[in-house]
Amino acid sequence: xxxxxxxxxxxxxxxxxxxxxxxxxxxxxxxxxxxxxxxxxxxxxxxxxxxxxxxxxxxxxxxxxxxxxxxxxxxxxxxxxxxxxxxxxxxxxxxxxxxxxxxxxxxxxxxxxxxxxxxxxxxxxxxxxxxxxxxxxxxxxxxxxxxxxxxxxxxxxxxxxxxxxxxxxxxxxxxxxxxxxxxxxxxxxxxxxxxxxxxxxxxxxxxxxxxxxxxxxxxxxxxxxxxxxxxxxxxxxxxxxxxxxxxxxxxxxxxxxxxxxxxxxxxxxxxxxxxxxxxxxxxxxxxxxxxxxxxxxxxxxxxxxxxxxxxxxxxxxxxxxxxxxxxxxxxxxxxxxxxxxxxxxxxxxxxxxxxxxxxxxxxxxxxxxxxxxxxxxxxxxxxxxxxxxxxxxxxxxxxxxxxxxxxxxxxxxxxxxxxxxxxxxxxxxxxxxxxxxxxxxxxxxxxxxxxxxxxxxxxxxxxxxxxxxxxxxxxxxxxxxxxxxxxxxxxxxxxxxxxxxxxx
Amino acid sequence: xxxxxxxxxxxxxxxxxxxxxxxxxxxxxxxxxxxxxxxxxxxxxxxxxxxxxxxxxxxxxxxxxxxxxxxxxxxxxxxxxxxxxxxxxxxxxxxxxxxxxxxxxxxxxxxxxxxxxxxxxxxxxxxxxxxxxxxxxxxxxxxxxxxxxxxxxxxxxx
Amino acid sequence: xxxxxxxxxxxxxxxxxxxxxxxxxxxxxxxxxxxxxxxxxxxxxxxxxxxxxxxxxxxxxxxxxxxxxxxxxxxxxxxxxxxxxxxxxxxxxxxxxxxxxxxxxxxxxxxxxxxxxxxxxxxxxxxxxxxxxxxxxxxxxxxxxxxxxxxxxxxxxxxxxxxxxxxxxxxxxxxxxxxxxxxxxxxxxxxxxxxxxxxxxxxxxxxxxxxxxxxxxxxxxxxxxxxxxxxxxxxxxxxxxxxxxxxxxxxxxxxxxxxxxxxxxxxxxxxxxxxxxxxxxxxxxxxxxxxxxxxxxxxxxxxxxxxxxxxxxxxxxxxxxxxxxxxx
Numbered sequence: 001x002x003x004x005x006x007x008x009x010x011x012x013x014x015x016x017x018x019x020x021x022x023x024x025x026x027x028x029x030x031x032x033x034x035x036x037x038x039x040x041x042x043x044x045x046x047x048x049x050x051x052x053x054x055x056x057x058x059x060x061x062x063x064x065x066x067x068x069x070x071x072x073x074x075x076x077x078x079x080x081x082x083x084x085x086x087x088x089x090x091x092x093x094x095x096x097x098x099x100x101x102x103x104x105x106x107x108x109x110x111x112x113x114x115x116x117x118x119x120x121x122x123x124x125x126x127x128x129x130x131x132x133x134x135x136x137x138x139x140x141x142x143x144x145x146x147x148x149x150x151x152x153x154x155x156x157x158x159x160x161x162x163x164x165x166x167x168x169x170x171x172x173x174x175x176x177x178x179x180x181x182x183x184x185x186x187x188x189x190x191x192x193x194x195x196x197x198x199x200x201x202x203x204x205x206x207x208x209x210x211x212x213x214x215x216x217x218x219x220x221x222x223x224x225x226x227x228x229x230x231x232x233x234x235x236x237x238x239x240x241x242x243x244x245x246x247x248x249x250x251x252x253x254x255x256x257x258x259x260x261x262x263x264x265x266x267x268x269x270x271x272x273x274x275x276x277x278x279x280x281x282x283x284x285x286x287x288x289x290x291x292x293x294x295x296x297x298x299x300x301x302x303x304x305x306x307x308x309x310x311x312x313x314x315x316x317x318x319x320x321x322x323x324x325x326x327x328x329x330x331x332x333x334x335x336x337x338x339x340x341x342x343x344x345x346x347x348x349x350x351x352x353x354x355x356x357x358x359x360x361x362x363x364x365x366x367x368x369x370x371x372x373x374x375x376x377x378x379x380x381x382x383x384x385x386x387x388x389x390x391x392x393x394x395x396x397x398x399x400x401x402x403x404x405x406x407x408x409x410x411x412x413x414x415x416x417x418x419x420x421x422x423x424x425x426x427x428x429x430x431x432x433x434x435x436x437x438x439x440x441x442x443x444x445x446x447x448x449x450x451x452x453x454x455x456x457x458x459x460x461x462x463x464x465x466x467x468x469x470x471x472x473x474x475x476x477x478x479x480x481x482x483x484x485x486x487x488x489x490x491x492x493x494x495x496x497x498x499x500x501x502x503x504x
Numbered sequence: 505x506x507x508x509x510x511x512x513x514x515x516x517x518x519x520x521x522x523x524x525x526x527x528x529x530x531x532x533x534x535x536x537x538x539x540x541x542x543x544x545x546x547x548x549x550x551x552x553x554x555x556x557x558x559x560x561x562x563x564x565x566x567x568x569x570x571x572x573x574x575x576x577x578x579x580x581x582x583x584x585x586x587x588x589x590x591x592x593x594x595x596x597x598x599x600x601x602x603x604x605x606x607x608x609x610x611x612x613x614x615x616x617x618x619x620x621x622x623x624x625x626x627x628x629x630x631x632x633x634x635x636x637x638x639x640x641x642x643x644x645x646x647x648x649x650x651x652x653x654x655x656x657x658x659x660x661x662x
Numbered sequence: 663x664x665x666x667x668x669x670x671x672x673x674x675x676x677x678x679x680x681x682x683x684x685x686x687x688x689x690x691x692x693x694x695x696x697x698x699x700x701x702x703x704x705x706x707x708x709x710x711x712x713x714x715x716x717x718x719x720x721x722x723x724x725x726x727x728x729x730x731x732x733x734x735x736x737x738x739x740x741x742x743x744x745x746x747x748x749x750x751x752x753x754x755x756x757x758x759x760x761x762x763x764x765x766x767x768x769x770x771x772x773x774x775x776x777x778x779x780x781x782x783x784x785x786x787x788x789x790x791x792x793x794x795x796x797x798x799x800x801x802x803x804x805x806x807x808x809x810x811x812x813x814x815x816x817x818x819x820x821x822x823x824x825x826x827x828x829x830x831x832x833x834x835x836x837x838x839x840x841x842x843x844x845x846x847x848x849x850x851x852x853x854x855x856x857x858x859x860x861x862x863x864x865x866x867x868x869x870x871x872x873x874x875x876x877x878x879x880x881x882x883x884x885x886x887x888x889x890x891x892x893x894x895x896x897x898x899x900x901x902x903x904x905x906x907x908x909x910x911x912x913x914x915x916x917x918x919x920x921x922x923x924x925x926x927x928x929x930x931x932x933x934x935x936x937x938x939x940x941x942x943x944x945x946x947x948x949x950x951x952x953x954x955x956x957x958x959x960x961x962x963x964x965x966x967x968x969x970x971x972x973x974x975x976x977x978x979x980x981x982x983x984x985x986x987x988x989x990x
Contacts, residue, residue: 170560178526224580333859337879338957343880387618396613404646408646455851458823459540
């Protein structure tokens with residue numbers, strides 16, 4: 001079989017001792033970077049890219065890819081422990097992960113994430129080997145109108161997150177969309193709401209906004225309520241996921257793997273959507289959806305798995321079509337170009353050792369990450385025993401410096417500070433930052449796809465009906481909304497009854 | 505703000521602020537030119553979003569449940585002081601580099617929010633500032649603003 | 663408790679050491695070596711993020727420049743505002759030859775005009791051209807348009823119906839297509855995508871009729887394997903690897919030659935003569951270095967070195983055209 005021969009070649013490359021070392025360094029640095037709030041994979045790979053120029057191309061890409069998926073593991077840790085999501089996909093993890101940590105179940109949350117990420121990553125690598133060329137072409141069918149439909153779907157999913165009321169979520173989503181409109185207009189190039197600030201031309205940085213709203217906002221809130229900080233750190237129930245935890249999340253992990261794999265292939269912005277979709281799916285399937293947002297383990301397992309699966313399958317458009325679907329993959333694209341290798345249809349034939357070597361290294365890398373992360377869970381959980389004041393102080397400083405390193409701009413530090421204040425006030429007034437931050441991510445893709453669609457169709461909205469994918473998604477969405485209303489009405493009745501009982 | 509009446513009413517301020525932001529966004533977007541559907545202008549999308557925000561904020565004003573909100577207390581003033589110190593950190597960071605502002609910020613926060621004694625706060629702050637300097641500047645090569653401490657040391661030939 | 667603090671510190675320290683092991687020491691300051699320029703390390707600003715074409719070109723050049731000048735040339739990405747942040751950083755640094763940048767016509771001339779920024783080409787000292795990257799007008803392999811003539815005829819017959827993807831709004835190539843419409847009455851709809859990759863995706867998926875994108879290796883690969891067809895190139899002369907593809911000039915649009923990304927080396931305004939000539943000399947030598955040229959792209963590097971004067975001419979022409987275009 002061809003795939004097997006190729007894979008054998010890949011493994012012979014990946015098992016080269018030097019390459020093994022680079023996989024290892026990659027995943028270790030990735031994990032470490034993911035743990036440092038503010039310093040995400042984008043900043044790190046950008047910083048390390050020049051160094052890899054001295055390596056041979058396979059080693060360079062193996063190393064950088066290792067950092068990328070390693071940081072996906074690492075990013076979970078801060079989301080769970082400190083509610084500091086360093087990238088869009090882990091925003092979803094904060095909902096139940098952080099709640100689990102507050103209930104003393106940080107260990108199981110981190111453990112199940114590591115296991116889920118491993119499964120998701122591995123499933124995705126297998127899918128990559130077997131299905132890459134077929135799927136890459138299929139993904140191209142997703143044009144601007146299909147993306148509009150996907151983003152609208154994403155926004156609907158956003159409002160189903162968290163525990164607050166729907167109207168509050170909608171309101172915050174509107175704020176997020178508005179904030180994402182800041183910066184240069186994609187189509188006309190006009191600066192919008194930039195108030196003459198050059199730093200605002202590219203818009204607000206996601207990491208700065210999310211670190212401010214979630215992390216700093218949460219820290220400020222906790223500082224205001226001293227007693228809670230103390231209570232939070234004292235109890236750590238168990239470090240490993242129990243058998244029940246594993247059983248509860250196995251379905252979520254299986255579904256997350258498949259969902260993440262397919263969403264990740266779409267050119268442009270799979271990551272957030274995959275974790276969002278997985279969360280929404282788990283919440284919908286659950287017998288008691290009200291547990292979500294209060295520490296449901298499936299709400300951590302599913303999205304984390306989907307996130308990792310999609311970050312691996314994101315390599316399909318890069319390696320097969322030469323299309324980087326996110327910023328990190330764009331950096332890897334550049335790294336390959338510098339080495340004289342053009343990612344794209346000819347890469348498989350011209351540089352099979354790089355292509356299959358990188359894929360095989362991902363197998364090994366995921367295994368290493370699992371081996372690395374399981375013992376580390378215990379270690380990171382111990383971090384919660386550090387006195388809150390010390391932990392929080394250092395976290396704030398690392399966040400500040402981390403966001404500076406995104407584009408070496410002091411402006412981003414002010415952004416963190418301002419959004420920290422907003423996040424604090426939101427927390428006090430019962431608003432969830434999740435919908436805001438996720439709408440902030442989806443907004444620009446939605447806007448540009450809408451405008452591209454309208455340009456393509458000459459201003460006619462029929463394009464959303466004539467495009468088969470967009471039509472399918474919109475129909476499904478419509479059906480979902482109607483069913484959702486019916487379901488919610490029923491659930492509310494039940495909930496009201498329960499509340500009455502509980503009140504007595 | 506601390507009178508009784510204001511206490512129960514203050515959360516109502518939030519939808520009003522959001523409403524004003526929405527209206528301001530619509531006005532700003534209108535000035536950016538809305539264009540037409542086959543030739544959408546820069547302002548069309550922000551205008552739609554602004555309208556959406558205005559609408560949701562208006563609904564929120566009437567349905568908001570003030571009991572979800574927490575009251576202000578004296579400790580909030582401490583938080584404001586903490587925020588001011590962070591602002592000062594950013595300003596100083598830009599002027600004199602990382603090490604001194606980082607030390608000051610760490611020491612202050614450890615002492616006030618962490619309620620650690622000085623004999624622990626000061627060494628921790630020194631260690632934290634130095635370790636982070638090495639991590640970000642030396643290891644990762646992040647170009648921090650020129651640091652007066654580093655300049656001083658290199659001038660002394662250390 | 664102290665033990666735990668020590669442990670946390672340990673995490674931070676070990677992360678530092680691990681990263682240091684990977685990074686090595688890129689920041690060793692150049693030793694003071696005798697008099698004259700350059701006597702210390704040179705900062706090389708790249709106004710775009712790592713990994714993009716600007717970055718690739720600059721990174722390819724930096725080591726050779728360093729070797730020629732006898733000082734390390736430290737590349738630094740200052741991304742943001744379509745190159746504006748990096749440009750402003752360059753302009754605000756001391757004009758002593760220790761800060762240079764890779765610049766393009768877009769960021770020097772177009773960006774300040776579009777965004778109403780208060781810098782212009784007068785704020786930099788041009789040193790020399792690194793490369794000229796032309797644009798290709800390409801269609802998919804199943805496109806009904808066999809050549810440029812057929813495409814343009816179709817565009818004229820159905821005004822506004824043909825969609826051409828470009829890598830972004832307010833890029834030189836988008837403006838060039840606008841000029842095609844305004845000066846020559848070829849009414850096509852320009853659809854800006856997110857970078858060349860976005861435009862390529864749209865063309866491959868059949869969502870756009872054509873794309874007007876950089877002649878980057880990933881595009882020429884596709885032309886070679888037949889999945890794209892090149893209808894026209896934007897350079898003044900035909901491209902060596904596409905001998906059968908006419909230029910826009912040949913097709914009857916003599917002044918549509920601005921859709922070429924020119925990468926150049928520049929310093930802040932008022933660079934001392936010694937520094938300028940030394941940098942220009944090193945650049946000229948480096949553009950003959952086979953390893954450097956291979957990464958930048960052999961066909962993009964001009965055969966004869968384009969000096970500061972030529973570069974100035976290119977920037978002036980761009981400025982004139984863009985000013986009149988954007989006034990409308």
